[in-house]
Amino acid sequence: MKKEMGVLSAVFPMPVLIVAAYDENGTVQAMNAAWGNQCQEDAVALFIDKDHATTKAIRKTKAFSVSLADLPNIEAADYFGIVSGNSVPEKFALSGLHAEKSRFVNAPVIAEFPVTMECELAEIVETPHMYAIVGTIKNVSAEESVLGTGGKIDPGKLRALIFDPFGHAYYETGPLAGKAWGSGKEMAKTVREKSRKSV
Numbered sequence: 001m002k003k004e005m006g007v008l009s010a011v012f013p014m015p016v017l018i019v020a021a022y023d024e025n026g027t028v029q030a031m032n033a034a035w036g037n038q039c040q041e042d043a044v045a046l047f048i049d050k051d052h053a054t055t056k057a058i059r060k061t062k063a064f065s066v067s068l069a070d071l072p073n074i075e076a077a078d079y080f081g082i083v084s085g086n087s088v089p090e091k092f093a094l095s096g097l098h099a100e101k102s103r104f105v106n107a108p109v110i111a112e113f114p115v116t117m118e119c120e121l122a123e124i125v126e127t128p129h130m131y132a133i134v135g136t137i138k139n140v141s142a143e144e145s146v147l148g149t150g151g152k153i154d155p156g157k158l159r160a161l162i163f164d165p166f167g168h169a170y171y172e173t174g175p176l177a178g179k180a181w182g183s184g185k186e187m188a189k190t191v192r193e194k195s196r197k198s199v
Contacts, residue, residue, distance in 0.1 A: 009165035016069040016077055016161035016170065019046060020092070020099065020108045021057035028092040028099050028108045029054040032081030034163040036066070039134065044117060046133040050126075053085025058133055062121040063105035066135070067113035071159040071172045076112065078170070104138040114143040115153060115160075 015037070020030040031054040035047040044066055048055055058064045069077035076095055083091045092099070099108035102118040109116050119135030126132075148154030155173050162171040 012165060013162040013171070014165060016163050017046070018067040018069050018077060018080055018110060018113055019048070019054050019058075019064055020067070020110055021054055021064040022061050022106065022108060023053070023057040023089075024060045027089060029057040029085045029089075030080050030092045030095075030108075030110065031085065032069070032077055034165070042137045043122060044119060044135050044137065045125075046135070047130055048133060050131050051086070053089065055133065058121060059124070061106050063102075063107040063119065064121065064133070064135060065102060065105075065107045065109050065116050065118050067110050067116040068158065069161045070114055071161060073112050074161060074170060077161060102139070109141060114146045114158060116141050 014034040017033045017036045018030055019033050019036075020028055023029050031048070031052055033046055033048050037045060039045040046066070050056075054064070076097055079095060080091075085091050088094065098111040100111065101107070102109050104118045105120050107118060109118060117135075117137050118139045118141065119137055122134045122136045124131075124133055142153050146153055146157045148157060156175065158173065160173045162173060163169075164171055
């Protein structure tokens with residue numbers, strides 16, 4: 001029997017994304033964002049507040065990077081979520097992390113995070129229910145240490161963080177559970193057979 005929980009954030013898992021952009025002074029602004037996702041094969045959408053220092057920087061420079069936070073960098077990832085760039089403009093420099101300018105867009109790529117999407121601002125969507133920064137991915141860079149078979153990013157090696165909205169905690173991605181477009185094949189076959197017999 002299900003218990004009624006009322007209204008709460010119940011999408012799980014959520015990513016732990018580190019969004020970074022240069023402000024008008026060339027200073028790196030970075031923040032932790034869980035409310036973001038792929039919205040097309042070559043685009044990401046970030047549902048973040050318009051008043052963040054990083055959001056303001058994106059609006060100025062029209063570019064940003066999105067890194068996947070990982071377990072070895074959990075302390076820095078959380079730091080970027082609890083310290084505001086509006087209060088501490090030099091928070092990235094104080095973190096001790098390092099950034100290089102992307103070769104594809106006018107945005108910083110944080111060296112310590114293993115996978116980064118380098119994005120050009122495509123549009124800002126503002127409605128009564130959401131504020132979204134949409135970026136076109138111009139390049140994805142990945143450390144060789146997280147690559148697996150065929151040169152693809154291996155989630156098992158990545159050790160990406162997952163945000164838990166229920167308990168406000170972080171988890172690490174786990175082992176392979178099944179293959180997409182494969183795990184449900186037997187069920188699909190059974191359903192097709194049942195469907196044919198019922199006709």
